Amino acid sequence: MSTYIVFTREEMLNPEEMATYSRLVxxxxxxxxxxxxxxxxxxxxxxxxxxxxxxxxxxxxxxxxLAWYDGDAYRKVREHRFLGAKYRATLVEGV
Incomplete structure (x- = not known):
């Protein structure tokens, strides 16, 4: 069954960290x-x-x-997102 992750940026905190995240993700x-x-x-x-x-x-x-989200590569990169902005990330299973 298709599964989605919805990332919702609520507030930018550090544009430089977000630029690093965007470059690496x-x-x-x-x-x-x-x-x-x-x-x-x-x-x-x-x-x-x-x-x-x-x-x-x-x-x-x-x-x-979850293999992508919890994988070593994304875990390292997402730290820049955590420092760069306030986000919600929601996993949603399809119907």
Whole structure:
């Protein structure tokens, strides 16, 4: 069953750390069945406050999503995201 991770940026804290994250994150995709469906495109909040940006990625299943997210390569790189901005990351299984 397809599984998605929704990254919602709530507040930028350090643009330099986010630039480092952006530069390094694509290398973490190698060897993982990841498909980027949306990345900081135009958005409109229909309910609640509008986030600064949204990224939606698709994996074939939960195990593949967690293998990437918890893998050594992404764990190292995501530290720059943690320092660069406040995010929500939500894993959602498809129907």
């Amino acid at each position: 694509h290398d973490t995709f190698k060897g993982h069945p990841i498909k980027i469906l949306a990345a900081y495109g135009a958005q409109q909040a229909l309910e609640g406050s509008e986030p600064e940006g949204v990224v939606l990625v698709e994996f074939p299943d939960r195990e593949a999503a």
